[in-house]
Amino acid sequence: MTAPADPGPPRSGSGRTSADRMADTAGTHGAAGGVATARAEQVLSRLQLLITRKLDGLLQGDYIGLLPGPGTEPGESREYRPGDDVRRMDWPVTARTTVPHTRQTVADRELETWLAIDLSASLSFGTARMLKSDLAVAAAAAVTHLSVRGGNRIGAVVGTGGGSTVRLPARPGRKEAQGLLRAVARTPIKPGRTDLGALVDMLNRPPRRRGLAVVISDFLAPPDDWGRPLRKLAVRHDVLAIEVVDPRELELPDVGVLVLADPETGALHEVYTGDAKLRARYAAGAAAQRSAIAYALRAAGAQHLRLRTDSDWLLDIVRFVAAQRHARTRGTTR
Secondary structure, three states: OOEEOOOOOOOOOOOOEHHHHHHHHOOOOOOOOOOHHHHHHHHHHHHHHHHHHHHHHHOOOOOOOOOOOOOEEEEEEEEOOOOOOHHHEOHHHHHHHOOOEEEEEEEOOOOEEEEEEEOOHHHOOOOOOOOHHHHHHHHHHHHHHHHOHHHOEEEEEEEEEOOEEEEEEEEEOHHHHHHHHHHHHOOEOOOOOOOHHHHHHOOOOOOOOOOEEEEEEOOOOOHHHHHHHHHHHHHHOEEEEEEEEOHHHOOOOOOOEEEEEOOOOOOEEEEEOOOHHHHHHHHHHHHHHHHHHHHHHHHOOOEEEEEEOOOOHHHHHHHHHHHHHHHHHOOOOO
16 A cells, blocks of 8 residues: 655655654754754754653653563562561462462563664655654654663664665663664665565574564565564564554545655555545555554564554553553562
């Protein structure tokens, strides 16, 4: 399904990076001849401030993970001793043995997080608050903020279209994480489609210890192309799939004659959007496509988070993280 061209002023320009375009979204308005590096620094600083204020304000806690849960892992149970924290009582074991037991905990291992970020040409599109590529970079910044604490390591592989990929090694520390985000934001988008299956498979090689893998894409490639690598990735790692969507990919507005463009091939088609039946068929086809994507992600064992360019993406992330924490702690003794 081709993506409709923006009927308004152009939202992207050839040769521009995500940081250049995110300047408008973040409220940064530099001179036309400004240095790209300075713009990237300013945009990411504003974005980091926004993420820190909102996420830290709504998600309290010393260790906040997208999927791994609280900051301690359950260990073995032992008999209760005077002075033990009663909040650590292991009630199931106590009921079975009729002897009070407490649940011990073990320290968390350092978490290694890898991002697979699709920045192919199909993401250079947006009709709402931002382009999909800008939203992908913003999502990567939020994941980095949530994952980098406690000496955790974070790395990334970036697909830039045309079969090109960039690998950024995993390193611990906030300074290194900010450097990774700067490198992602400055990555120029090339014509052509990213092989999403090959991009995901890069996270499988070389084999790494269990950690968190985050795939950020619009997932417009056929699920058969990326479903198997994603299932393989989920065998060893916790996988989070972040799907970025623009509202015009879900339904067409009634704006008369509209030019639809495939951003990966440049093919153009004129469509009369005043036809209600055509709009209904488009919406039905888009719904079927998104349902197939959601089904493939569930079948692969990945958690699914959908972010839209016309909604508060930070609030969507907050709700997702809160739901994951509640699901993982529900019914436990911690």
